[in-house]
Amino acid sequence: MNIVVCVKQVPDTATERKLRSDDKTLDRDAVDGVVNELDEYAVEEALRLKEAHGGEVTVLTMGPAKATETIRKALAMGADKAVHLSDDALHGSDALSTSYAMAQALKKIGFDLVILGSESTDARTGVLAAMLAERLGAPQLTLARKVEVNGSAIAIERITDYGYDKVEATLPAVVSVVEKINEPRYPSFKGIMAAKKKPVETLGIADASVDASAVGLAAAYSEVAEFAAAPPRAAGTVVKDEGDGGVKAADFLASKKFI
Amino acid sequence: MSEILVLVEHVDGEIKKVTLELLTLARTLGEPSAVWAGPGYGDAAKAKLAEYGADKIYVADSDEVVNYVVAPKAELLARLVADKSPAAVLVASTVEGKEVAGRLAVKTDSGVITDAVGLGEGFVADQSIFGGGVNVRSRVTKGTPIVAVRPNSTAPVAAAGAGAEEKVEVAPSEAARAAKIVERVKEEKGARPELTEAAIVVSGGRGVGSAENFAIIEKLADSLGAAVGASRAATDAKWYPHQFQVGQTGKTVSPQLYIAAGISGAIQHRAGMQTSKTIIVVNKDPEAPIFEIADFGVVGDLFQVVPQLTEEIEKRK
Ligand SMILES: Cc1cc2nc3c(=O)[nH]c(=O)nc-3n(C[C@H](O)[C@H](O)[C@H](O)COP(=O)(O)OP(=O)(O)OC[C@H]3O[C@@H](n4cnc5c(N)ncnc54)[C@H](O)[C@@H]3O)c2cc1C
Numbered sequence: 001m002n003i004v005v006c007v008k009q010v011p012d013t014a015t016e017r018k019l020r021s022d023d024k025t026l027d028r029d030a031v032d033g034v035v036n037e038l039d040e041y042a043v044e045e046a047l048r049l050k051e052a053h054g055g056e057v058t059v060l061t062m063g064p065a066k067a068t069e070t071i072r073k074a075l076a077m078g079a080d081k082a083v084h085l086s087d088d089a090l091h092g093s094d095a096l097s098t099s100y101a102m103a104q105a106l107k108k109i110g111f112d113l114v115i116l117g118s119e120s121t122d123a124r125t126g127v128l129a130a131m132l133a134e135r136l137g138a139p140q141l142t143l144a145r146k147v148e149v150n151g152s153a154i155a156i157e158r159i160t161d162y163g164y165d166k167v168e169a170t171l172p173a174v175v176s177v178v179e180k181i182n183e184p185r186y187p188s189f190k191g192i193m194a195a196k197k198k199p200v201e202t203l204g205i206a207d208a209s210v211d212a213s214a215v216g217l218a219a220a221y222s223e224v225a226e227f228a229a230a231p232p233r234a235a236g237t238v239v240k241d242e243g244d245g246g247v248k249a250a251d252f253l254a255s256k257k258f259i
Numbered sequence: 260m261s262e263i264l265v266l267v268e269h270v271d272g273e274i275k276k277v278t279l280e281l282l283t284l285a286r287t288l289g290e291p292s293a294v295w296a297g298p299g300y301g302d303a304a305k306a307k308l309a310e311y312g313a314d315k316i317y318v319a320d321s322d323e324v325v326n327y328v329v330a331p332k333a334e335l336l337a338r339l340v341a342d343k344s345p346a347a348v349l350v351a352s353t354v355e356g357k358e359v360a361g362r363l364a365v366k367t368d369s370g371v372i373t374d375a376v377g378l379g380e381g382f383v384a385d386q387s388i389f390g391g392g393v394n395v396r397s398r399v400t401k402g403t404p405i406v407a408v409r410p411n412s413t414a415p416v417a418a419a420g421a422g423a424e425e426k427v428e429v430a431p432s433e434a435a436r437a438a439k440i441v442e443r444v445k446e447e448k449g450a451r452p453e454l455t456e457a458a459i460v461v462s463g464g465r466g467v468g469s470a471e472n473f474a475i476i477e478k479l480a481d482s483l484g485a486a487v488g489a490s491r492a493a494t495d496a497k498w499y500p501h502q503f504q505v506g507q508t509g510k511t512v513s514p515q516l517y518i519a520a521g522i523s524g525a526i527q528h529r530a531g532m533q534t535s536k537t538i539i540v541v542n543k544d545p546e547a548p549i550f551e552i553a554d555f556g557v558v559g560d561l562f563q564v565v566p567q568l569t570e571e572i573e574k575r576k
């Protein structure tokens with residue numbers, strides 16, 4: 001089975017993230033990049049499916065040159081090879097153009113299964129998998145907490161507000177996974193060494209048949225009109241419990257008409 | 260005034276509060292038309308939608324719309340966008356709502372904004388990003404604005420609309436029928452309100468100490484008619500089920516009142532609750548970062564403070 005797993009490099013949540021004042025995009029140079037944590041579950045699931053059914057796992061990352069760090073991490077976990085979609089023209093792409101460019105790259109790579117994380121921790125839109133399914137005309141098997149493949153049949157458990165849905169489809173398909181699905185492995189020393197020798201193909205937009213006028217900041221379908229640091233919340237009242245902390249909290253609730 | 264499509268969220272015909280919020284919001288910007296997808300439509304639903312201002316109700320109540328993952332709903336909305344040329348489409352910013360919005364955006368070649376916490380003139384959306392650290396105002400610049408608005412972004416206010424019904428026949432395309440839902444499994448969630456919809460959320464963290472001790476959090480929640488949430492430390496330890504995790508990799512909540520007990524307030528936790536209107540904190544460490552965003556904080560042992568608070572609330576009812 002030919003599995004492509006989409007892995008994004010995101011700024012470390014623990015560091016302070018800023019928008020650039022010039023073009024109002026995320027300042028990726030100012031912060032350390034890490035693997036989007038939710039994508040580690042996608043890589044793990046891809047590796048498990050390969051272990052069970054055979055085949056190959058390809059990592060697909062769209063992002064600036066420094067995203068190679070992220071690619072190496074996924075390769076160190078055990079993926080076989082990687083494709084890095086990287087081009088200055090892609091800077092500032094929104095969800096729509098990202099999904100377009102990634103769909104083009106996926107068509108070029110070819111796949112039986114595409115696996116994504118459920119959300120990127122920087123943009124937090126959680127729409128890419130659905131958009132890819134739409135663009136690729138492939139079944140959308142998103143928010144999976146369990147994935148089973150049997151020949152060309154695929155079944156997932158999709159989490160919902162009330163529990164989960166059992167969903168069935170036929171490959172090729174687009175899957176996104178939630179963090180409940182597995183426990184991602186840590187790269188072993190051997191894995192880290194091996195990753196250095198694994199092939200990473202860099203694609204520019206022309207290589208992936210991506211139309212330059214449909215990506216990047218200029219092609220965005222939405223714009224940030226303005227942004228500002230959130231005003232600090234007005235300092236609240238903090239009391240030390242002297243045996244009546246609960247009563248005081250109740251007084252506060254009453255003053256706000258919650259009780 | 261111009262027409263605004265609002266996708267109705269309902270469970271077996273029971274309309275969710277967020278839909279009433281979206282209708283309320285849509286009324287300030289145009290004339291809301293509710294779009295009903297799936298079985299369960301009836302007089303009760305019609306009355307409720309009209310009560311909150313729906314001028315029109317497009318009804319596509321066949322099973323077909325909900326028997327496949329997301330795609331048929333996006334097709335339905337795309338068709339209405341083509342036929343009615345609405346000024347905007349609003350959906351709830353739930354995981355599924357965002358997926359519908361995403362597919363619709365591709366279909367209609369339109370921009371999409373997710374996780375809006377407010378929406379004003381010109382469909383300019385307010386968003387809170389980076390764990391609540393930065394406020395952004397953004398707008399769609401191409402196509403029909405598609406905006407996913409978070410539950411609890413506005414208070415639902417009734418104001419009668421005509422509620423004129425229009426049936427829409429749908430036959431999802433073959434592509435939209437590619438991912439078939441073969442079974443829906445409802446997991447017991449008790450009588451508590453749903454986490455993302457609840458007006459009040461009471462969450463426990465590592466300080467709660469064990470699964471059994473979560474009963475203390477549940478009792479406080481029940482005294483307030485609240486939902487229960489948990490930090491990742493608590494869900495990782497399996498003290499509370501994962502679907503109740505609040506934060507960056509869990510649910511985003513934006514309730515009127517959020518009570519955090521035994522939670523330190525890591526940025527990843529705050530990312531999921533920072534837009535709560537009022538925040539109360541109980542933590543024994545006065546240095547815990549969660550106090551920075553507390554409207555009212557008690558430095559103390561939650562095993563003392565929380566049961567006392569529950570008892571006081573019961574007393575004052
Ligand atoms: C990529 C990523 C995503 C993440 N996503 C999430 C997420 O979605 N949600 C989330 O919550 N976290 C998330 N985390 C984890 C987050 O960084 C913190 O580790 C987590 O929130 C800590 O949970 P906690 O506050 O319960 O535990 P701790 O940080 O250990 O805090 C426990 C607090 O309880 C207090 N306490 C202890 N005993 C008592 C007592 N008896 N009475 C009163 N107070 C007491 C302590 O003083 C302390 O402040 C994520 C981390 C990463 C790296």
Ligand SMILES: Nc1ncnc2c1ncn2[C@@H]1O[C@H](COP(=O)(O)O)[C@@H](O)[C@H]1O
Nearest residue numbers: 006007062116117119120125126127128
């Ligand atoms: N630039 C990117 N490169 C590779 N994968 C991505 C990229 N952006 C998003 N993804 C994938 O899409 C998922 C959802 O992202 P998002 O829709 O941005 O929240 C992530 O978990 C990744 O698997």
